[in-house]
Amino acid sequence: MTLQFNDETFRDDYSYHNSPDAIRRFPFPFDKDDYMYAVNMEPHGSGRAGSPFENRFDVDEHYVAEMRDREITLKEDPLRCQSLPHMELAGWDLLELIMEAKSEDYPELFSLHRDGDRWHWINRPLGIDHKFTFLDPTTLPYGPMEYITRQAQGDFAVLDQRDGNLWMEAGMVTSQADWSLDFDIGMNFFEWHAPVPLAHEMGIFQRALKFLLAIQQDAPSRRLNWTMTVNPRLDTSPENYHKWGPEKRTLTPENVGEKQYLRVELQTFFRLPRSNGLAFPIRCYLISLQDLVTVPKWGRRLHRVIRDLPDELAEYKGFTVNRPLIVEYLSRFDDGKPTSPGIFPDE
Amino acid sequence: MSAQMLRVTEIEALSPLVKRFRFEHPGGKKLPLFSGGAHVVVEMPDGDLLRRNAYSLISDPQDGSGYEIAVRREDGGRGGSRFMHANVSQGDTLRISTPLNLFALDARARKHVLIAGGIGITPIIAQMRQLLRMQDRFEIHYAARSRSEAAGLRLLPRLPHIHSHISDEGDRMDLGAILDRQPIGTHVYTCGPEGLITAVAQCAARLGWPRGSLHSEVFLAPPPGRTFEVTLAKSGRTVTVGPHQSLLEALEEAEVDIDWSCRGGACGRCETDVVSCHGRIEHNDHWLSEDEHSSQTKIMPCVSRFRGRELIIDR
Numbered sequence: 001m002t003l004q005f006n007d008e009t010f011r012d013d014y015s016y017h018n019s020p021d022a023i024r025r026f027p028f029p030f031d032k033d034d035y036m037y038a039v040n041m042e043p044h045g046s047g048r049a050g051s052p053f054e055n056r057f058d059v060d061e062h063y064v065a066e067m068r069d070r071e072i073t074l075k076e077d078p079l080r081c082q083s084l085p086h087m088e089l090a091g092w093d094l095l096e097l098i099m100e101a102k103s104e105d106y107p108e109l110f111s112l113h114r115d116g117d118r119w120h121w122i123n124r125p126l127g128i129d130h131k132f133t134f135l136d137p138t139t140l141p142y143g144p145m146e147y148i149t150r151q152a153q154g155d156f157a158v159l160d161q162r163d164g165n166l167w168m169e170a171g172m173v174t175s176q177a178d179w180s181l182d183f184d185i186g187m188n189f190f191e192w193h194a195p196v197p198l199a200h201e202m203g204i205f206q207r208a209l210k211f212l213l214a215i216q217q218d219a220p221s222r223r224l225n226w227t228m229t230v231n232p233r234l235d236t237s238p239e240n241y242h243k244w245g246p247e248k249r250t251l252t253p254e255n256v257g258e259k260q261y262l263r264v265e266l267q268t269f270f271r272l273p274r275s276n277g278l279a280f281p282i283r284c285y286l287i288s289l290q291d292l293v294t295v296p297k298w299g300r301r302l303h304r305v306i307r308d309l310p311d312e313l314a315e316y317k318g319f320t321v322n323r324p325l326i327v328e329y330l331s332r333f334d335d336g337k338p339t340s341p342g343i344f345p346d347e
Numbered sequence: 348m349s350a351q352m353l354r355v356t357e358i359e360a361l362s363p364l365v366k367r368f369r370f371e372h373p374g375g376k377k378l379p380l381f382s383g384g385a386h387v388v389v390e391m392p393d394g395d396l397l398r399r400n401a402y403s404l405i406s407d408p409q410d411g412s413g414y415e416i417a418v419r420r421e422d423g424g425r426g427g428s429r430f431m432h433a434n435v436s437q438g439d440t441l442r443i444s445t446p447l448n449l450f451a452l453d454a455r456a457r458k459h460v461l462i463a464g465g466i467g468i469t470p471i472i473a474q475m476r477q478l479l480r481m482q483d484r485f486e487i488h489y490a491a492r493s494r495s496e497a498a499g500l501r502l503l504p505r506l507p508h509i510h511s512h513i514s515d516e517g518d519r520m521d522l523g524a525i526l527d528r529q530p531i532g533t534h535v536y537t538c539g540p541e542g543l544i545t546a547v548a549q550c551a552a553r554l555g556w557p558r559g560s561l562h563s564e565v566f567l568a569p570p571p572g573r574t575f576e577v578t579l580a581k582s583g584r585t586v587t588v589g590p591h592q593s594l595l596e597a598l599e600e601a602e603v604d605i606d607w608s609c610r611g612g613a614c615g616r617c618e619t620d621v622v623s624c625h626g627r628i629e630h631n632d633h634w635l636s637e638d639e640h641s642s643q644t645k646i647m648p649c650v651s652r653f654r655g656r657e658l659i660i661d662r
Contacts, residue, residue, distance in 0.1 A: 086454035089481065135480075162453055163559060214608065214616055216445050217379045219349055273380040274408065274477075276451040 003109070005064040005125060011072070016232035018291055022061055026287050027052045028295075028343045029224040029264050033304040035313075037199045041211060044222035044268050048344070052266055056101040056220065057152060058283065059109065064125050066153045066175070066234065073174040073235050074150075079182045080237075081146050083158070083170035090158050090170060091145030092135055093272035094279050098148050123151055145170055154266070154283030157181070159189075161276055166212060168192055175234035175284045177227045177263060178318060183238070197312040212278060217271045224343075225265040228319040228326070232261055232286045251322050256329045257290035260322065262302065289329060295345045299333030306330060350390070350444040353378075353414070355437050361417060365466065365498035366432055367405070369415045370443055377411035383474030384450035384536075384564070387414060388610060390442040391430045397599070400427035400568075401609050403470035403538075404446060405502060408477050414443065417498060419466040424568060425591055449613050450538065450564035452477065457532030459485040460525065462547055464539025465492075468499035470564060471538055475503070488512060490520040490543070522550040537563040568611070569593035570631055572652045578659045579603065580622045594648035603662050605648070612650035619646050619660050626655010 008015045018026070047053025052060070074080055083091055099121055103112040113120040117134040128151065132139035140147045149156045149172035158170035165188040173181040184192040189209050199205060215221060229236055230247045251259060266283040293299035306314075307327045314320045340346055353370035361367050372378060381404060391398040406415035420432045435441070450470050452459060459478060461471045468489050478485045486508040491497035493515045503509050512520040526535065526547070535556070537547045544563045551561055571591050578585050579601075588597040595617055598605050608616040612632030621628070621644050630640045632647035639645045646653075646660060 089454065160454065161451065210615060210618075214614065216349060216447060216608075217381070218445055274382055275454065276382040276385075276448045 003059070003063075004061060006061045008062070008065045010065070010069045010232055010234040014231050014233070016062070016065070016286065018287055019061060023287065023291050023294060024345060025051055025060075026292070027224060027264050027266055027285055028292075028298050028301075028345075029226045030301050030305050031341065031343050033301050033339060034308055035305045036310075037202060037204050040223045041208075041221045041269075042223070044220040051344075052283075052285065053222070055105040056268075056270075057098060057105070057281070058266070059102065059106055059153065063153055067126060067151065069234050070150060070172075070174045077239060080174045081149070081172045082181060082185055083143055083145050084185070087145070087158055087160065087170035087275075087277070088137065088143065090160065090272050090275035090277035090279075091143055091148075093274050093277065094156065094158060095144040095148040096134070097270060097272070097279065098152050102152075126151060146172060152281075154281050157280040157282065158272075159278040159280055161213060161278055164213065165189055166209065166278060173237075176237055176282070177225075177229075177265065177284075178236055178238055178241075180238045195316075197316050198310070212269060215269050215271050215278065217273055220268055220270045222266060222268045225267055227263050227317040228322070229261045229263040229286065230259055230322070232288070234284060234286075236263075248319075248321055251325055253325060253328065256322075256325050257293070258288055260289050260326055260329075261286045262289065262292055289326070293330070293333040296333070297339050297346050299330065300335070300337065301339050303327065303330035303334040350388070350442050352440045353443045355435060355439045355441065356413065357415075358435070358437055361498035361501045362496055364496065365417055365419045367415060367417050368431065368435065369406070369413050370441070371413040373440060378414060379445055380411050381408045381446035381473075382448050382451055383408050383477035384452065384470045385446035385448035385473065386450075386470070386609065387416070387446050388444040388608070389416070389427075389431070391427060391434075393426065393430050393434070396426075398425075398427045398430060399610055400431075401611055403450075403473065405469050405472040406476075407480075408473055409480055414446075417466070417469050417472075417502070419498070421568075425571070444608075447608055447614065449609060450536070450562065452536070453534045453560075453562065455532075456534035456560075457484065458530055458534075459483060460529060460533055460535040461485060461487045462520075462522075462525070462535060462537045462539070462543070463487070463489045463499065464520075464537075464543040465490070465496075466498070467537075467539030467543070467564075468502070469538075471536065472499070472502045474536065475509075486510070488520055488525055490514065490539070522546055523554075526550050526554050526556065534560045534562060537561075538565075541565055564613075565633070569596075569650050570652070572629065573654065575653045575658070577653065578657065579662045580659050581662060588652070593650065594646070594652065598648060598662065605662065607649060610649045612647050615647075617648050619648055619662060620644065621646055622659040622661050623657065624653075624655070624659075625657045626653060628653050628658070 045056050052058040099112045102110040111122045119134050120131045122129050155173045159166040160169045167188050168184050171181045236244050264285045268281050270279040354373045356371045357369035359367045386401045386403045388401050402416040418428050418431045421428045463471045488510050489499050490512045494513050512518045537544050586597045586601050588594050606616045608614040615634045624643045628643050629652040631650040
């Protein structure tokens, strides 16, 4: 099937939309009717055909529009993309990983020809045809990480591994759930997770760090995270809170199904070969509640999860103010019937 | 632990005790690249025993056409290196793990000082190849007892910033002179016998080096000891660990599912909770904290042993 790219926006008139196919393949994050933190890691790279887990880097109908939105955000705030000087090699690692994966997984959209260090990259959806020398940054218009992440959906944190810890020292972050690269850059794993409630006491981060430090090449992992966003906005950054924060107050019983989105992050982890760093892509998927409830299992389950969520988590995820509205809306799609295990829709 | 079968394509004697082995994919497939300091685990089917030894890669990290290691024959060792020397021939295939790096270069360093003693030169060879490629500033100091034993000489290029110190020729490595007057932002990496690593650490401390600028790797072979028994909480079974066997190997022999990587007490993969301990765990690892060691609530089965009445582990 050839991919049709949507002409849509993630700001102003919010014309973002999901096709029926995109709804069916949405990465619904709840495998049961309640939710608590867990180190819910699984191997990544060859998941169910057609799902966002099929390929290492999922390319979907929102690709071109997302890249356009990233360009706008970067123009307004260049600090959304930063790479400390020692992270350049990791940037090349990431460029190689993404180019290899996309050209192998989507040969009709991307191609990569290599003759030693002379590389030829073609990105058809974005109209890019570029010859450059690998490891020579003067042959690219941007640093290697910025160059490739202007062509890849989702945010990217690039982590240095040393002293038994991970350090966020490079990244491209324009579609984040209310965190700031400019604030976090240079922090280690415990420092940038400091604001998360409950999980520290549960020992989650100690266990997660040990797991991540041991991630091996050719054995990437993934997990899903989630929050709620009013309007399909990628850039929900602290820097721009004044733009999107007030939109939370525009929700009414009449428009909640249309304006309230479930925001899911597909977080993946790849060991980078040359730098021994860790690439941490965070891909954002958005679905309106009215689209989500077209899958009956998801409507029932999301109602139960949101209704029973501990208050600290709703507060941290920033939707306490709209929780009653959301629960009231979703309750209309929950007939109390049992749900099947796993995240995928019933056939 | 991901691994693949690779073919031995070259064997070369670098010194009377050290052989270089090159491995390539039998179908000519490119192998995963790695970073300087990484090691692989080589599996050796030796009769009924499956030996697994970790060896640092010495080949160019940017070159996926093959992996190379250098193995010193340890006649008093547990038998892995003797097997490599006596039983492995060109054309054989062995199972080799994906590279893992527990001794990586610190990319922030303004300069890298690499210090090797004896066979400890191996990870430093790959680090050097990476630094040459990245055009980073570095110097190497390699100490060996005699010229004939110094396998590293065959692997090091003749460059003004690469120094060999052959002690029986009267050239002993002077750590004070090496570590003094290095520019701010220099990192030092030491690989070799525990005594060398301690000496570098002490000298650096005396000269006021920040601790975070010191890196080292000791490769631990599981030390031998007395036979001991361990009870497995999940099955109630008891496993006997022989004098020249590690607990990890005994668990593998008993077909207990357990993750591992470095098999030398450094990576943390095989960390195991202790359910109950009446006796003393002989901790030999570099992974657990001092508190964890003294509380006897965790054990690293790859290198640590037990002496006492009863040890029950969560396996």
